[in-house]
Amino acid sequence: MNDAAREIEALIALMAKLPGLGPRSARRAVLHLLKKRSRVMVPLATAMAEVATRARDCVTCGNIGTAEICDICASDKRATGEICVVEDVADLWAMERAQVFGGRYHVLGGTLSALDAIGPDELRIPQLKARVRDEGVREVILALGATVDGQTTAHYIADELGGLCTLTSLAQGVPVGGELDYLDEGTISAALRARKGL
Numbered sequence: 001m002n003d004a005a006r007e008i009e010a011l012i013a014l015m016a017k018l019p020g021l022g023p024r025s026a027r028r029a030v031l032h033l034l035k036k037r038s039r040v041m042v043p044l045a046t047a048m049a050e051v052a053t054r055a056r057d058c059v060t061c062g063n064i065g066t067a068e069i070c071d072i073c074a075s076d077k078r079a080t081g082e083i084c085v086v087e088d089v090a091d092l093w094a095m096e097r098a099q100v101f102g103g104r105y106h107v108l109g110g111t112l113s114a115l116d117a118i119g120p121d122e123l124r125i126p127q128l129k130a131r132v133r134d135e136g137v138r139e140v141i142l143a144l145g146a147t148v149d150g151q152t153t154a155h156y157i158a159d160e161l162g163g164l165c166t167l168t169s170l171a172q173g174v175p176v177g178g179e180l181d182y183l184d185e186g187t188i189s190a191a192l193r194a195r196k197g198l
Helices: 003-015 023-035 037-054 089-098 125-134 148-161 185-193
Strands: 082-086 104-107 139-143 166-169
Touching (some): 023 037, 104 125
Parallel strands (some): 139 166
């Protein structure tokens, strides 16, 4: 195998590590990039290099941006006394796309997991507790997944923050447009428990 072929195979192997891409999808993506080198591959490589050097985690909330403090934490308009706790940056970005929350966020960086030896100190739970005390937070909204680890994490945070502020969680249950026949038992159970008056 010559050097060029080795480099292309190395690129395919790296692409295959991305979520949603296996070896075959990575090979197709690399072939597409190679066919459109000047229009797609070169600008993509330049943008990736720039993001790799400039991107950093916000020291306050854990969001990803290009400054030490992200735009959300730096905005006075977002100082509402509410913090929405999410598992990952992707969850924060999803909340922002929905444009329904005007407060600030706190990214945990995962959930508690005894099997994976992830405890509170591996997550950003101590920093959350410090923020609640120091920033005059009135409400913490737990926007964690409806998984066993997500619920364990929510209960742990509730114990840690009990008495410091109001704690709420996102409603769980039947999605808009969802049909009961297609839902799993856990979703139906959560929907029944979270029922409300009409």
